[in-house]
Amino acid sequence: MSYKHNVGYKLNVDYKQNVGYKDLEFDRDSIFLVTGGAGFIGSNLCEALLDMGYQVRCMDNLSTGKRENIEGFLHNKNFTLIEDDIRNLEACLVACEGVDYVLHQAAWGSVPRSIEMPLLYEEINIRGTLNMMEAARQQGVKKFVYASSSSVYGDHPVLPKKEGQEGKLLSPYALTKCVDEEYGRLYKELYGLDTYGLRYFNVFGRRQDPYGAYAAVIPKFIKQLLNDEQPTINGDGKQSRDFTYIENVIEANLKACLAPSEAAGQSFNIAYGGREYLIDIYYELCKALGKEIEPIFGPDRPGDIKHSNADISKAREMLGYAPEWSFERGIQAAIEWYRENL
Template identity: 40%
Template structure:
């Protein structure tokens, strides 16, 4: 089979590309390498196993500017990860983020139609819920975007539905909660809180916590996120195709810091503009696409600490 992966050098995208190549599929990756992390990932030994793989072709291009989709022909599914993901920066640079996240998504939906790609899997986000009124949060819950980034994800989901209706494109919109795991950014604009804490521990720095640290997050491992994408690429299409991808369990930031290293000092900074608590209702994921998260946060952290000798 042949697949297209936008943002395929990024944190989640590169993990999916690994899985597809392992299964001997042909993969077309599109990435503009805008993020420092993606450039480092490609230039270091981290992705050296990609270099001589005949089933992989990488296009260093911006999805918003692409005009030629010939390489997409024959692909069955496009996995759309490409986006500018930083919530706070989307507030500072709404036009730049709109062009990348909204116009880029429309371009790729149109590319699927032109190239006769049957299925489009959109990487959405739990950010669409804002401060959720009900926990665990169901997909039918009120959407309350608190940033341009969150609004862009809602618009992307709506465009997926429109392209289903008017062009017959099969789509899934997967609302990821807080993703962690292999190749997570450890520093920079797009770093995850787990990546940031690990980086600070390695450098013997105190852990910086926004607010009082009692805000809670649903953390889901990237391996489980990849499995959800793989399932959605192969199962029969369903109408209820906007699906939460979370663990169904949440932890406070203070608990996370303690799991990583309870003896490390912490520094509390002013609270960021973010929801206080996230928790996914994963009933649809488990019952409609037969997906269940298999990685527990504590187990992953203990394994990673052992690997690093922490």
């Protein structure tokens, strides 16, 4: 266990080198629909698929996604932006017409915000996801891959987290993702729609928003340190997370699209399988950015899980998931990206 250590991060990492998913092959005329495609994860999925030469539809109402994330794709002949809302079933039906694969990322994130706005989270994360599954079913989509969350493990204390060993849910956000997974199971069992739930563990990387009260911790720390601000750490900093670089998440989504039907209707941990302590990450970022700023320690956030670490064996066996990006490699790339783009 470490709460301060002396391993520095080397910069100058090309995030597009050695990514195994580039070798995956779909029919050349395949059409992908990425909901929430202007968001952090969604825009990276769009970029990866366009780089591979596939047709991509991006559906986003731009409530949390940003047009700047997809600005570079708008003139690509293989890219189509559908500026609409997953709460609109008719829009979902139109978006899914002729689509082979749906990568459903549209949702509102943030545990603390969901505690403040439970009704909105039910409307977007549950009803919106149900609309998308129903549209995919009616339009004959081959595979429906959707974003779930490690928050579904709730207060279950055992590490590493393993599918089938969930505890009491701690937030409305976690509840919405749990309901999504149940609908995913039912849509496979009742209607034959191949659904795959991906339980993301603390995803980070390029284009993740560092601004706002609900910003994720890594981009927020980087932004504040670059601006010589004193960050606040909720709790004592000794909480641990299985931080997962964006390239691993892209791989998981694409491999789920190629997974056998026998794996459908289930959920899978998507992580690297590591464990990093928040206070370690903070001091390593200080070192990498040449800063000596002590953090402020604030109260624990309601609904947060103290420790998180994933068993990814099920995803390895059933999806062929083999994450290549360790936390150390990913944080190097993230630091460099934010240095160039903030």
